[in-house]
Amino acid sequence: MALTIGVPRETEPGETRVALVPDVADRLLATVDDLDIRVEEGAGQGAYHTDADYDAAGCLVVGRDATFDADIIAKVAPPSDDEVDRLGEGQVLVGFLSPLERPETAQALADRGVTALAMELVPRISRAQKLDALSAMSSIGGYRAAIGAAERLPAFFPLLTTAAGTVRPARVLVLGAGVAGLQAIATAKRLGAKVFGYDIREPTREEVESLGASFVELEVDIEADQDESGYAEQVEKEKQERQPELLQPHLAEADVVISTALIPGQPAPLLINEEAVAAMDPGSVIVDLAAPNGGNCALTETGEEIVAHNVQILGPTNLPAEMPVHASELYAKTVAAMIEEGLEADAFAPDFDDEIFAESCLTRDGTVQNDRVRGLLGTAEEAKA
């Protein structure tokens, strides 16, 4: 019995990526017996892959309907309502599904009997690293945030000595030392900027410093009127609550701020208030990678590039789509790894007791599997009632 994978063209505005690239499709076809990969005409266009490239890799280039009539449908962006309606019982959907942001999509997929595997829910265990699409895309986001800032800053990143004189290097402050933040630090550092990193999680200091950046320590001034552990606790609480205020002097000195702080399932923390923006030098640049979650900066407009207090503030929502060749290549590798992980004698039969599939499975057997999403849906139900 042949296994079929469908790769539809992405329809989300601005989405340039494709879920499988010819090279990765080629490798899958070589590994899996009796596999058909159906790619929609033009699906690779945004990522500079032609239909001929897919054909040469052994894929079938087909119309849209045929891609949705496959055993596994591989996508990048969460399905539109129309795409959900095309799916049904026994089909598997693999892709970013924005489970916490679009719980109603999860419900619709469950209602239609679809087995939906969300790339966002892949557990961060070493065995699942090659399925970690989120980290790969965060790397791209961090890199592009630094490049975009360099493109917009009216000054050099590196210290530069010319015949006419020497210019000082740019000061780049990165807020949040996750995958995106660390890649932004590394890229700004490569370009020769003076880089500073901040994270509320003190243990990230080592990673920040290992990239050659200085770790920003917030200074709180509390009376030591209690025992040591109570004091440390109070300092931490104080730092957390007063972050925007305590960060302000550091922000004022930065030419570029790249903010990446997220709290899973919650709005992004406010780290940059309007006062801090106003204190920055004219022409400075803020790239707010937390924009899709409300932003770390009070003035960020999601999806927009604005100027406020003479500071350029970018609120990008999909930086990986700006680098579609490598974004698609890396994403396709994670999708292929997910599919291979679930293969059993050349059929797709994942073991849902396995941590990887237990966690990444969003819907199955007509129900939403993820507890947090079920919680969100429950709340929504109650609100309606």
Next chain:
Amino acid sequence: MALTIGVPRETEPGETRVALVPDVADRLLATVDDLDIRVEEGAGQGAYHTDADYDAAGCLVVGRDATFDADIIAKVAPPSDDEVDRLGEGQVLVGFLSPLERPETAQALADRGVTALAMELVPRISRAQKLDALSAMSSIGGYRAAIGAAERLPAFFPLLTTAAGTVRPARVLVLGAGVAGLQAIATAKRLGAKVFGYDIREPTREEVESLGASFVELEVDIEADQDESGYAEQVEKEKQERQPELLQPHLAEADVVISTALIPGQPAPLLINEEAVAAMDPGSVIVDLAAPNGGNCALTETGEEIVAHNVQILGPTNLPAEMPVHASELYAKTVAAMIEEGLEADAFAPDFDDEIFAESCLTRDGTVQNDRVRGLLGTAEEAKA
């Protein structure tokens, strides 16, 4: 007797630079006795300097007329016809004057009795290095070409290892190893690309390689049917004439091409023909810094950003204006150095027998001083007759 310097607001479309920045004005005022610096309202706006910044530096913020009523008028872009009409006998104009591209402007300045000092004509001698505005601006052009290419390439510049896999570094080929080319090489190298440099001048090899790039050697296949020196000569001639063809395999392998080859006073040499563009990978980027001089690429459209054969081709005309803070800072330093060089007891009285002023002086005493410009004007006269 007070010396006055006027700094008008630049009026050329897209020009964001200003000829003096507050810091440099401040230093001039401290050095020169009885100096007035008159800055037009809003002159620094494009470079993020406010009228208040100039005021704080001790400049007089004035209307447009007053800036043109000064002993020395410091500008960035060549004067417009209106600006030429505002100048007269005894006044000194310092700035980029595009002498070879706009000989008629030189004639008009001479007719009005203006002493015009062209930053482009500053001799490249070590004593004049701090006046070398052209090199400083070329550094900026090379840096920004690399950053702009990184921003547009749909892939990473560096080799990157993520959990999902490793991506190969971008291949960047820089044509022309002058100041701009070397800075483009250095910047692409910083970003982790695999960089190749080419220049028809073999002695540049050492500089290219010292930046960590590989020097591209064109391969010609000539029968050795003559003596050794004749053979070497024929090889050089062959290379020069067949550059576009011989470069083609190297261009085809590049993800990014930054071309900077210029021949003074002549159209830029053609190095990238349409066939070479068509052979590049989809999504590749060409930044043609020779665009103002006709371009090194056959498809370049001056001042435009086009896509041809799925390759992005940029023909920027004023990259320094995209980085106005540092471009203005460095430019202002060269202008100040030029003024200081010509001071005699706090009056501006340059010694025109000195090599620096002999060469940079475009017009004086009612005549065009530069031989090549005079030649161009002579030709133009003859053509009219």
